[in-house]
Amino acid sequence: MWQGMKxxxxxxxxxxQEDTEHKWMEWNRHKSAVSDKYVPTAEETKKRLIEQERHxxxxx
Numbered sequence: 001m002w003q004g005m006k007x008x009x010x011x012x013x014x015x016x017q018e019d020t021e022h023k024w025m026e027w028n029r030h031k032s033a034v035s036d037k038y039v040p041t042a043e044e045t046k047k048r049l050i051e052q053e054r055h056x057x058x059x060x
Contacts, residue, residue: 009027011020
């Protein structure tokens with residue numbers, strides 16, 4: 001599922017705390033693609049879903 005994604009962190013439960021912190025530092029150094037994208041709020045999402053539902057009912 002994660003293949004092709006621009007920003008993925010994989011943690012191994014066997015990693016030490018130091019290894020985990022190192023992975024976070026590396027990830028932050030290269031910046032996440034996620035931080036560059038706008039994420040709608042719950043209200044905006046709800047509004048879009050309602051509008052889409054109304055649109056689909058009109059053309060059903």
